[in-house]
Amino acid sequence: MQPLSRRRLLRTTAVAASAGLAGCLGSLGLGGGDVDAIELERAAGPGPDTVPLAVADQPIVLDFFATWCAPCIPQLDAIWAAAQERPDAHYVSVTNESDERAVRQWWSDYGGEWPAVMDPDAQATSRYEAPRLPTTLVLPPGGGPRSEVWRHVGVARAERVVDAIDEAATTDDGEAIDEAAAAGGGGQ
Numbered sequence: 001m002q003p004l005s006r007r008r009l010l011r012t013t014a015v016a017a018s019a020g021l022a023g024c025l026g027s028l029g030l031g032g033g034d035v036d037a038i039e040l041e042r043a044a045g046p047g048p049d050t051v052p053l054a055v056a057d058q059p060i061v062l063d064f065f066a067t068w069c070a071p072c073i074p075q076l077d078a079i080w081a082a083a084q085e086r087p088d089a090h091y092v093s094v095t096n097e098s099d100e101r102a103v104r105q106w107w108s109d110y111g112g113e114w115p116a117v118m119d120p121d122a123q124a125t126s127r128y129e130a131p132r133l134p135t136t137l138v139l140p141p142g143g144g145p146r147s148e149v150w151r152h153v154g155v156a157r158a159e160r161v162v163d164a165i166d167e168a169a170t171t172d173d174g175e176a177i178d179e180a181a182a183a184g185g186g187g188q
Contacts, residue, residue, distance in 0.1 A: 036144030038124050040117035043100045044107030045093075047115035053124055055090045059168035060139040061161065063093040064130040065116075067106040074155045075134040080112045081158035086165045091115075094130075096122045138164035140171040 036054040054060050063079050065072040076093070083091055091114035097103055098120035107116045119125055127145045128137060138150040138161065149171060150164030 036127075036142075038127065040094065040119050040124060042115045043095070043103040043118045045111060045115040046113065051092055051115045051117050053092055053094070053117075053128075054139065054142060054144055056142045058088060058090040058141055059086075059165045060137075060141070060143055061089050061091045061165065062124075062128060062130075062137040062139070063091070064095075064125060064128070064133055064135040064137075065093055066095050066097060066133050067102050069133045071155050072134040073110050075136065076110055076112060078156055078158040078161060079136065082161035082165065083112060083114065085158075085162050089165050089169075092117060094119050094124050096120060096125050136161065138168050140168045143168070 036052075038053045039050040040053065042049055042051050053062060061079060061082070063076065065076065079091065079093075083089070091112065093107075093112065093114065093116040095103055095116065096119045098118060100118065103116060103118060125131065128135075129145070130137070132153050134154065136150075136152045136156055137148045139148050143149075149168040150160075152160070
């Protein structure tokens, strides 16, 4: 095996760095497609077998929950109330649990009229930075990780969820997103 020349080493390093940067930009939603490509298996609620977390034409409400999480029940009630006022938003509840039967039973007892999906590998939980429960995110149409107009950990008022959906629906060219990020991501 030949030793690497300086030129070959620099070229290899530049290619590797470019590929790494392209991957980072894609995961930040700064490169590539317009809509976040995460799709998860539906455990309960209506919808296809795999559910996209983001859609291009509607504000997005993501609810991160668990069946063992007591505050997740009143948070789900608040999201349900918001869904009654803003039925045209794209609602998805995400759990990192893998017991489909338990999720389905919990959803039957407490759930909404939208899909509950399983994220057992915590792919969405990690990308959307939602390690604490409940966490609710409202994103503009086509939004992905770090594009939220509003983020709330804990139980939020339904009115605040509705306000955030309205803000996401009227966001043009990321202006409201940048303002929300500058203000710390929204609030209660």
